[in-house]
Amino acid sequence: MEEIQSQSENYRSSSSSASSPASRVPSSNFFYLRKQGALRQPISFEDSPDWEDNTDVEVRVEEGGGDSINTATTPVSPSLSKLNSGSMPSPPLPEGAVVARKIAGATIVWKDLTVTIKGKRKYSDRVVKSSNGYALPGTMTVIMGPGKSGKSTLLRALAGRLDDSAKTYGEVFVNGAKSSLQYGSYGFVERKNTLIGSLTVREFLYYSALLQLPGFFYQKKSVVEDAIHAMSLGDYANKLIGGHCYMKGLPSGERRRVSIARELVMRPQALFIDEPLYHLDSVSALLMMVTLKKLASTGCTLIFTIYQSSTEVFGLYDRICLLSNGNTLFFGETLACLQHFSNAGFPCPIMQSPSDHFLRAINTDFDRIITMCKTWQDDNGDFSNVNMDTAVAIRTLEETYRSSADAAAVETMIHRLTEREGPSLKSKGKASSATRIAVLTWRSLLIMSREWKYYWLRLILCMLLALCVGTAFSGLGHSLSSVGTRVAAIFVFVSFASLLSIVGVPAQLKEVKVYACEDSNQHSGGIVFLMGQILASFPFLFLISISSSLVFYFLVGLRNDFSFMMYFVLNFFMCLLVNEGLVLVVATILQDIFWSISTLIFIHVVMMLSAGYFRIRSALPGPVWMYPVSYVAFHTYSIQGLLENEYDGTSFAVGQVRTITGYQALHNVYDVSPDVNSKWRNLLILSLMALGYRVLVFLLLHFCVKKNSYLFRFVCCRLRMNE
Ligand SMILES: Nc1ncnc2c1ncn2[C@@H]1O[C@H](COP(=O)(O)OP(=O)(O)OP(=O)(O)O)[C@@H](O)[C@H]1O
Incomplete structure (x- = not known):
């Protein structure tokens, strides 16, 4: 729990904006003030990555048995040290610390990305519309929006996992090159956990490693242990996932982390997760996010979809891509998103979770509830903080974003990230x-x-x-x-x-x-x-x-x-x-x-x-x-x-x-x-x-x-x- 607290302390200082610095955020919004003396460097566009030919991978220091993934043989990827340093402050070197190598994450950029789905007849078959954005190594980028807004589709499009009925237009760059992610360089975690209840966590991951990786059986043990530590599953490693007559199965939070750990045995440079907080209570959600934040701090690029999150969890994200009906209402750092809503005339009230506020403003389903409760609402005061028709609010936010400095800054960043090709991510070997x-x-x-x-x-x-x-x-x-x-x-x-x-x-x-x-x-x-x-x-x-x-x-x-x-x-x-x-x-x-x-x-x-x-x-x-x-x-x-x-x-x-x-x-x-x-x-x-x-x-x-x-x-x- 101490670990969670210390990590959640960090989130309060973890976000600053490229284009909308914290100074613009009302001081009353106490959750988003940077902690004094925080080590984190603000990310700015001057920090855009320089690809280096250097073959060394940055090292990180972990206390004995730390939860990092050791990547002794990870090939180099772009050195984004300045950007990496922006997500979580590195702890000071304790005595006797074990030196662990960082994962060289992947820089993923999407430009004018549109996805159409055949057979989706309602309104339009464009599920994602001209989306722009990027995800950097060592950071957590979250795709957020109401149900059916196209979150999962965008995530799948980035990972190259759309099915045949979908068509993609626009470009996706991996490390500056127009290429798709290769086997082993990325992991994709589906929304639903598909685990084997009669195996223990360790056995499940071990067999998964044997299926995924080439090489000798004994070599898989260390990757499995690393994945267990990375997902903070040490206490559950020998427990049966589904339990048995005298023992309950793993709780949903741990099950979700096992699903993620399965993808970690490949030591991927990028990890895509569809709804990591699906069906999790607030404690499990926070633990999940802190664990993912720790994983990101090893250098891995994390992109995931979220429907809704608590204020604490929200503060841990680095960047947010807000979607509504496939349209991008905002892309940028979390603090800047609050500022964007404020600029568009929808400031987030004090004590309200930003994610609740965003969804309240852009989820058309609320209109029905408001109409339904009209009489009750008149008698009990206004319980809505967005006094506008949701469709109009969405249009206002979209237009405000399109003409904002945030959108221009994203374009500049995309240009800088794609002007030079970095080292390509090679396909990893498969088990025979x-x-x-x-x-x-x-x-x-x-x-x-x-x-x-x-x-x-x-x-x-x-x-x-x-x-x-x-x-x-x-x-x-x-x-x-x-x-x-x-x-x-x-x-x-x-x-x-x-x-x-x-x-x-x-x-x-x-x-x-x-x-x-x-x-x-x-x-x-x-x-x-x-x-x-x-x-x-x-x-x-x-x-x-x-x-x-x-x-x-x-x-x-x-x-x-x-x-x-x-x-x-x-x-x-x-x-x-x-x-x-x-x-x-x-x-x-x-x-x-x-x-x-x-x-x-x-x-x-x-x-x-x-x-x-x-x-x-x-x-x-x-x-x-x-x-x-x-x-x-x-x-x-x-x-x-x-x-x-x-x-x-x-x-x-x-x-x-x-x-x-x-x-x-x-x-x-x-x-x-x-x-x-x-x-x-x-x-x-x-x-x-x-x-x-x-x-x-x-x-x-x-x-x-x-x-x-x-x-x-x-x-x-x-x-x-x-x-
Ligand atoms: N394979 C498919 N065939 C037909 N329609 C699809 C397909 N995949 C997605 N869609 C449609 O595209 C829209 C966006 O779906 P998507 O799953 O990306 O949304 P989402 O924001 O992740 O929503 P939710 O969180 O509710 O799953 C929905 O209207 C959905 O019905």
């Missing part, structure tokens, strides 16, 4: 695909073994089902009259066990979400994910199939031969593998637990109906039920194979002299083939189906999740509505 498959397999194995709802619950349910079906159909004997009942037993066991596999949907869905997040940051790939997933699932599926098959097999009294029994186990294993693929396909498309489960139950019921038990397959109506449903239903091949395995080479006595083959005994009850190799053909079809579903999942991941297709957006849209 083989390493990634091995890491994902191991990680999935760990998750599957720890999350009891993944496979353990299914194992218990399948065992119980085998016991129930086995006892219900026990003592059948091997007479001709038992054929129909035996077919029923096999059908019930296979169909119901496959149906029970649906309990794995939530876990599968989580895996898909983690994949989507990792893939968007290029930490994973479709094939890598599928290989890891399928390899890790093998031992669990085999365990389920062998244990439940054996119970069922012996209780019902199927053929007493090892090879026939092993075929039964193998067939049931393949059946579970196909079903796993089907579950993955549905979960990938629908991305929602309720809809995935409902759809899967419906698919299973339809497949059971067409599997040839309720009505023999050859008698099913041709269109739909026969073609294609009965051919697509994996139940058909599995049950057919199992029955052929059970009755192949058998014969039944009919009367005194006549005998019939197993095939003849069966073919009136279930559609089987007289061919002796048919059971193996059915097994092959099942394995091809398992493969086919994986290929389908790969295509869906590639074209729907990754490319953010219309289908995927439609589904996401519907889910957002559900939320």
Whole structure:
């Protein structure tokens, strides 16, 4: 807490303006007065960076075990020492201090940046309109505005992460050059945390480092520890992210910091965060911002979006880009923004949070509330400090900014930052695909073994089902009259066990979400994910199939031969593998637990109906039920194979002299083939189906999740509505 206090003390002295110095701010605004004797140098346009060819990276001194990221091999980037020194005062050198290298941040400049989004029909498809601004190493630049003002879109445009439906016009410069950010040089943290609850913070970051970075396993430990320290997660490092029955999971603030730490293992020069304070209380928000401020002080360029923040948190920002409906209402230092509002006729009242004031002035949603409360307001005095229609206020602020010295100063700064190219940010090495498959397999194995709802619950349910079906159909004997009942037993066991596999949907869905997040940051790939997933699932599926098959097999009294029994186990294993693929396909498309489960139950019921038990397959109506449903239903091949395995080479006595083959005994009850190799053909079809579903999942991941297709957006849209 001491640390937080000392950092929050600093914020009061942390902002000064290039064009609107603190002297212009009313002295009554006590939050924004510079502390006497503060070490911070005011930033001015004379401080614009000079790119140096010097290969040394500035060093910073940290007390033992300090929370900085050591960047011993970080390549040089522009020396912006003067600007860097502007964000936080460096502490004096304590004795025995550990020398840590600073990260060479990236200078990001955007000029006349416009983003249009296809399909966004309301009013205009221009989501960001001619935005100008810059972010410097060692500083925190915040994109602020009401909901749907284009904050996330601008952030994505700067990071080069817009999806295909968006078009960007204008220029983005990285270190003075018109180029995009390369792999490893930047990190992007999405608004929603996608973490793995069954791993500890340290494990989660370690596996993430293994997926992201090339090199030996032991080398990743130090980057993970650095990321843990940088995000002040030391106390939580060995805690399970999702908790367990006797322990609650990580609080939301710590979860958010873990999401950020994941991006830090790459030691990025720039970090983009969409809403770091999303759903955080005021204490967690302040702790988050102080931690980010500390991270920025190591040299990293931080850009993030914020909807609203407390006064204390607001004071920590270096620069603010205020958006409303895609228009830039202000870009510059935080103090200057207050001055800008004052100049436009909307001074921030004393004791009111600047961010609340800004949003109050430019958020059109307030108009509705004011109208709604008109009568009450008349009786209780005016609770609005902006006595103007919001649309007019926005126009006034926009025009005031356009003609202000702040806008001119930003243009001058942009010109200076882009007139010479600095060192380009090189792409960092990636872990090889083989390493990634091995890491994902191991990680999935760990998750599957720890999350009891993944496979353990299914194992218990399948065992119980085998016991129930086995006892219900026990003592059948091997007479001709038992054929129909035996077919029923096999059908019930296979169909119901496959149906029970649906309990794995939530876990599968989580895996898909983690994949989507990792893939968007290029930490994973479709094939890598599928290989890891399928390899890790093998031992669990085999365990389920062998244990439940054996119970069922012996209780019902199927053929007493090892090879026939092993075929039964193998067939049931393949059946579970196909079903796993089907579950993955549905979960990938629908991305929602309720809809995935409902759809899967419906698919299973339809497949059971067409599997040839309720009505023999050859008698099913041709269109739909026969073609294609009965051919697509994996139940058909599995049950057919199992029955052929059970009755192949058998014969039944009919009367005194006549005998019939197993095939003849069966073919009136279930559609089987007289061919002796048919059971193996059915097994092959099942394995091809398992493969086919994986290929389908790969295509869906590639074209729907990754490319953010219309289908995927439609589904996401519907889910957002559900939320
Ligand atoms: N992929 C997309 N397809 C269609 N419209 C989009 C897409 N992305 C953003 N938009 C639209 O662009 C506008 C700005 O969205 P954006 O997410 O950038 O705003 P925001 O300021 O971050 O808002 P919020 O904080 O509410 O998410 C919104 O009207 C949104 O509906």
